[in-house]
Amino acid sequence: MTKDQRIWTGGVLRNLDGTPVGRLNAQGTTGAHGVAVTDSGEVYLAQLSGIVQKFVPQ
């Protein structure tokens, strides 16, 4: 859950009604098993493939 009340589902950001707002532009992000977001908007994706992906807002 983000500070502005949106939900990350894998690499897809959604409103509370499930409508997609946008997605992270990298391969494999939609299948992430876990997501965390910082107050400054950095996004971390946990991948069962054995990696962590970090995305920073530009």
Next chain:
Amino acid sequence: MPICRTGSLALCLLALAAGHPAGALQPARGGAASPIANLPHRLVEWPVPPTSAAGVPSPWNFIQVSSVAVTSRGTVLVLHRGAHPVLEFNRDGTLVRSWGDGLFSEGKVAGIAEKYWTPDKSHYSAVYGPAGCASCGAHSVRVDPQGNIWLVDAPGHVIYKLNADGKEVMRLGRKGVSGTGPDTFNLPTDVAFAPGGELYVTDGYGSARVVKYSRDGKYLLQWGKRGKGPGEFGLPHNLVVDAQGRVSSPIATTSASRCSTRTASSCRSGRPPTASPASS
């Protein structure tokens, strides 16, 4: 089913869990699919790779990274299913510490072969012993608003609450004991925190319910069962609570996500989930 249906968070998230490209397309309300805009985020290398004995960078040997969380100190917890299952990094990617050996069960959640499926039973179980694997119970890490760390051990049927220093201060469920009572789980998957301090647990692979507890771990109520009818779940896999206290679970529909946190009765009015169980 690579796309999400309008208004159904359940289908979208289930597709994600199943590894389908759910984020690729989204049908417009009552119309054709339209692309989802890319966000202005840049992928960066993270974390800083460890240094090998030869003095050169070497890749991390993460085994199935199942979850990640940001602590109240601003560090990042990485939960993986291997040795030192909890790794804490600074946001610049440098390792702070690792811990958690022996904490998680060695069971492994596994799908049940289709020929053994029954309509009323979960399609998931867990294998233990030689068929299991070290720390494979590691399913979810969360940090509550007070800075406590919560770890979900799915095949261990237990959820740990640790303080910010990693000391256990409470647990929900009984380690190694499966059940569907107020103090037992059957392969739980996630935990979330309401604005008032109450806790919610998705339970999970073996059961199909959401359980609510007080902040000190007292059972309050539960809802949901396996199925596709109103108020029923396929596989409640993750959980979030919004600022108004509404609970959203990935396999719940958006109607279910509007369930009141105060009572279970309104949750039974949720529209039926249309999804089937996913993996991992």
